[in-house]
Amino acid sequence: MSATATTNPQEINGSVPFRRCLPLRGTVNMTEKEIREAVKNKENYSSIVTYFKTQKTLSEADLALLIDMIEEMSPEIYEHYRALQDMFREGIRKHLEASKEASGEQLAYAIKKGCALGTLLAEKYADRV
Numbered sequence: 001m002s003a004t005a006t007t008n009p010q011e012i013n014g015s016v017p018f019r020r021c022l023p024l025r026g027t028v029n030m031t032e033k034e035i036r037e038a039v040k041n042k043e044n045y046s047s048i049v050t051y052f053k054t055q056k057t058l059s060e061a062d063l064a065l066l067i068d069m070i071e072e073m074s075p076e077i078y079e080h081y082r083a084l085q086d087m088f089r090e091g092i093r094k095h096l097e098a099s100k101e102a103s104g105e106q107l108a109y110a111i112k113k114g115c116a117l118g119t120l121l122a123e124k125y126a127d128r129v
Contacts, residue, residue: 032065039072045080048073052084058091060106066091067113085119092120096128 030038030051038044048069055062066088075081092114095107111128114120 039069042077045077049080049083052087060104063091063110064106067110
């Protein structure tokens with residue numbers, strides 16, 4: 001390596017593969033693909049929480065994505081893990097108050113997966129799907 005500093009990650013420590021860490025902190029306009037990539041790095045958990053917090057209402061698709069992210073996240077980062085669980089529960093509650101039962105395929109998926117993961121109480125939501 002030369003005497004000048006490099007920003008090329010391939011040049012740092014030989015040819016160690018660069019693991020892309022998305023600069024997501026405070027980002028509110030993320031695509032589903034970016035969210036699915038971001039969850040792979042614990043450093044991005046706060047950005048995922050920020051994304052879901054900035055959504056005015058969570059659609060059925062958002063709830064399905066959210067429960068997928070909860071499944072992928074490490075519970076070791078409890079603050080972020082719990083924040084997403086709370087948002088998920090609140091989103092499910094609001095959708096069910098509006099329709100009294102899971103009407104969409106994505107909502108039914110989110111409820112079933114939420115029960116399977118223990119984020120939702122299976123006894124409480126078994127009759128909703």
